[in-house]
Amino acid sequence: MFPTPIHQRPIVNQYIYKIFLPISLIIWLIPIFGILMTSIRGLGDITAGNMWGTPSEFLLFSNLHDVFTNTPMIKYTLNSFKVTIPTMLGAVALSCMTGFALANYKFRTNLIIFFIFIAGNFVPFQILMIPVRDLTFKIGLYNTITGLVLFHVAFQTGFCTLFMRNFIKALPQELIEAARMDGASEFRIFWKIILPLTRPAIAALCVLIFTFIWNDYFWATVLIQGDHAMPITAGLKSLNGQWITAYHLLSTGSIVAAIPPVIMFFLMQKHFIAGLTLGATKG
Amino acid sequence: MELNNSKSKRITWWQRNQVKISPWIFLAPGLIFFSIYVIAPIFVSIGISFYQWDGLSPSMYVGLQNYIELLDDEYFYISLWNNLKWLIFFMLAVPIGLGLAIFLNQIVFGIRLIKSLFFFPFVISQVVIGLIFTWFYQPNYGVIAPFLNLIGLEGFSILANENTATYGIIFAGLYPQIAYCLILYLTGLNNINPEQIEAGRMDGAKGFHLFWNIVLPQLRHATFLAVVVTVIGALRSFDMVAIMTQGGPYGYSNVLAYYMFEQALSEYGYRMGYGSAIATVLFTIMMFYILFFIYRMYRNEREDNN
Numbered sequence: 086m087f088p089t090p091i092h093q094r095p096i097v098n099q100y101i102y103k104i105f106l107p108i109s110l111i112i113w114l115i116p117i118f119g120i121l122m123t124s125i126r127g128l129g130d131i132t133a134g135n136m137w138g139t140p141s142e143f144l145l146f147s148n149l150h151d152v153f154t155n156t157p158m159i160k161y162t163l164n165s166f167k168v169t170i171p172t173m174l175g176a177v178a179l180s181c182m183t184g185f186a187l188a189n190y191k192f193r194t195n196l197i198i199f200f201i202f203i204a205g206n207f208v209p210f211q212i213l214m215i216p217v218r219d220l221t222f223k224i225g226l227y228n229t230i231t232g233l234v235l236f237h238v239a240f241q242t243g244f245c246t247l248f249m250r251n252f253i254k255a256l257p258q259e260l261i262e263a264a265r266m267d268g269a270s271e272f273r274i275f276w277k278i279i280l281p282l283t284r285p286a287i288a289a290l291c292v293l294i295f296t297f298i299w300n301d302y303f304w305a306t307v308l309i310q311g312d313h314a315m316p317i318t319a320g321l322k323s324l325n326g327q328w329i330t331a332y333h334l335l336s337t338g339s340i341v342a343a344i345p346p347v348i349m350f351f352l353m354q355k356h357f358i359a360g361l362t363l364g365a366t367k368g
Numbered sequence: 369m370e371l372n373n374s375k376s377k378r379i380t381w382w383q384r385n386q387v388k389i390s391p392w393i394f395l396a397p398g399l400i401f402f403s404i405y406v407i408a409p410i411f412v413s414i415g416i417s418f419y420q421w422d423g424l425s426p427s428m429y430v431g432l433q434n435y436i437e438l439l440d441d442e443y444f445y446i447s448l449w450n451n452l453k454w455l456i457f458f459m460l461a462v463p464i465g466l467g468l469a470i471f472l473n474q475i476v477f478g479i480r481l482i483k484s485l486f487f488f489p490f491v492i493s494q495v496v497i498g499l500i501f502t503w504f505y506q507p508n509y510g511v512i513a514p515f516l517n518l519i520g521l522e523g524f525s526i527l528a529n530e531n532t533a534t535y536g537i538i539f540a541g542l543y544p545q546i547a548y549c550l551i552l553y554l555t556g557l558n559n560i561n562p563e564q565i566e567a568g569r570m571d572g573a574k575g576f577h578l579f580w581n582i583v584l585p586q587l588r589h590a591t592f593l594a595v596v597v598t599v600i601g602a603l604r605s606f607d608m609v610a611i612m613t614q615g616g617p618y619g620y621s622n623v624l625a626y627y628m629f630e631q632a633l634s635e636y637g638y639r640m641g642y643g644s645a646i647a648t649v650l651f652t653i654m655m656f657y658i659l660f661f662i663y664r665m666y667r668n669e670r671e672d673n674n
Contacts, residue, residue, distance in 0.1 A: 087557060087565050087583045091474045103476065110482055116500045116543065117488065119511060131509070179398035186394035190387065196669065198399065200662050205406040207600055207658045211628040211647040215416060215640050216409035218633075219423075239405030242398045271390035300493035302607045307633065318495040322611060325499060332503055339496040350491040354484060361548070362555045362593065 123336035124148055131332050148337040157312045158338060161320030165345070167230050168237065168305075168316050169298045175238035176245050177290050181283060183242065184249025185275050189261065199250060206243030210303050213240075218307055233308045233316075237298055245290050248363060252286040253279060289360035292353040296346045317342045410651065417644035427641070434645035443619045444646065447627040450534050451603060451653075454623060457538045458545060458602035462594045465549025466587075470579075472550070473557045483554065490547035498611030501540035502527065527613050533621035541608050545601055549594045556590030557583075592664065599657050603650065624650040 091102050111118075122137070125145040130138075152158050187199050217236055218227070226232030256279070264274050305319040312320070321338050328335050350357055417434055421427035438444050472483055489497065504511040507525040516524050526536040560583065568582040584591075606625040609615060615622035615630060622630070624646055632643025 086473075086562055087560060087579070088470055088473065091476060102474070106476070106479075106482060109471070110485055113486060114488070116497070116504065119504070120496075120500055137511070179401065182394040183398035186391040190391035192388070192391060195391075196666070198395065200665070201407065202402065203662060203665065204658050205402060205410075207654065207661065208406070208410060209604055209625060209647065209650045209654050210606070211625050211643075212413045212651040213406060213409040214413075214629070214647070215423075215632060215644060216412040217405060220404070220409075236405050239401040242402050243406065246398060271386050275394070296491055300495070302493065302495050302610070306610075307629075318493050321495055321499070325611075332509075335499060335503070339499055343492045343496050346491045346493070347488070350487070351484065354487075358551055358555060361551055362590075 120336040120339050123332050124340050126333045128331065128333060144333070145337070148333050149341075152334055152337045152341065156324055156338070157315075157320065158317075158324075158341060160312060161315055161317040162341065164230060164314055164320075165299055165316040165318075165342075168233050169295055171234045172237040172241060172298045173291050173294045175234070176241035176294055177287055179238065179242045180245030180249045180290070181280065181287070182275075183246045184253050184283075185279055187246065187250040188253035188256075189279075199246070202243045202246040206240075206247065214307055221308055227308065228310050228314055230314050233304060233314070236304060236308065237301070241294050241297065245294070248290060248360065249283065249286055251363065252283060256282055285356065285359070288353060289356040292349050292357045293360040295349050296357075299346050413644045413651075414648050415644075416641055417648045419641045421640040422638045423640050424638075430641065434642050437642065438645055438649070443622060443627060444624075446619055447615075447622040447624045447646075448649075450621065450623050451605075451650075453534055454538055454541075454602040454605050455599065457535070458541065458598055458605075459595075461542050461545035461549045461598050462591070464542075465546050465594060466553045466591075468546065468550045469553035469557055473554060487547050487551055489544040490551065492544070494541075494544065494607035495611055497540060497544055498537075498608045501536070501543075502612050505536055527621070528617055530617050530620035533613050533617065537605075537608050537612050537621055540612065541601070541605060545598060548597060548601075552590045552594045552597075553587065556587040560586045596657065596661055600654070603654050603657075 091099055094102075122140065123131075125143055125148070126140045127142045127144045127147075130141055183202070187195055221227045221232040221236070224232075226235065260278055260282075261274055264278055269277070299316075300318060301316070302318040302322070305316045306322075309315050309319060315323070321335075321342050324338060325335060416427070418429060418431060419427040420430045420433070468486065472479070472486065505526045507513060507516070507523045507528075516522065526532045564582060564586070565578070568578050573582060604625060605623050606629070609621060609623055609626040610629075613621045615626050619627075628643045628646040628650065631637075631639045631646060
């Protein structure tokens, strides 16, 4: 193990480490504490410049109430779910199939297609922006959640294919060979053998895509204009313009926007990390 | 007999060919979707960069005019230069992430929770991070205002100063990026072969020597991923700039990604052709890294097959 485990070190070092660990964590999380603290304050504290002192009033619920009733925050949050969940399902479904095809069959263009998926996944969004916006206009889906979902599904299929293909490729080939010998059709192999085995990969992709799409800001601004379809990231940005110095409301709104991916992360941390490291984890 | 024969023939036809046809059936939906929304637009964008077009009226072919204009555009150079700053300083996320990973790679009480809390910033939207840091930087009622006053910079606004704005944004951007690199390196440290470390220790390797010669080479995969995602992140930087400064003051914190958006889709006008030319430049820069990544993957594939 590297570095040397702390319990093999002198007792003094152990104490120093145990003291430094929480201190470093607190320093690291200062920005997060900042919004948490501010979300419970009232306007009085903000204008008085009381940012780090004890809040003079506990107003979290009143702030939440303000944010939810005076702004379209509920609408934004719902929109975010309406964009995120279908994208997650769509991209994972498509990439199970593409991943299976690329991992399992030898054909001449296999690697080329695989690399096209990877390359597409890394391109700057700006090179896609104008044609995608145009296309979305033409099919009448500009400013709709469906339009945004369709693009997200297509784009995320690149990353998901990379992940799925590598995952399926690492599965024992004998299983598939044996099934083929028994006369199972290719679709049966996919459905009955591969899909159940890819469950961990599907879980990893679901959390990752959920976070990516929930946090997307660029495409939300390019493809959506009105409150009716705007997800929470773009909504927060537009509220920022109205709130100017109402930092207590801004903080409360930010927390609302951050909660779903944070919950997702804590519930599925192992899968999340497996996804990020492209499956390079042993648990 | 006759009937039976033809039936078995049909089955053999499908059996003989299903392995050939199936991959295409499985690939079709994903590949078609991806081609329409990702692959084709790249070429369309490059095409548009040779036109003058406001998105509504008919477009006009202007050849290389947009690119010639770019060469003379002061704001283009500022953005390009800022992208370079992003590339250089964003890279700090890699060593800092590695350092933190080594610091946290211990087994003590509560370490799992502590690690998760360190990952935290990565999970949160860049919009939220950008808003938090903008507020931190506020000259009068911001969080760092007391510190600025302490060093005699009363009322100094990091994001409104042309010399500091970009660094202020990069610093905010580093926050989630360090967390990302930390995740990659913690996983890497977890996967290190303990026997090699022990063997190194037997041979008297210690501290930095052990780290540099035995640990770091084993973290190659993590380092590679960390560098790739950080480079891509630096070149893709858009959200932070859009939230924190919108390229200001006077374009001094602009980056190519945001400048393109501003030219093509904002109140400054709808210059689709010019925007596409900027996007094409950004794409070309990115292509180097993409090809490098693919080359590495290709090499790995070949090793796997041999």
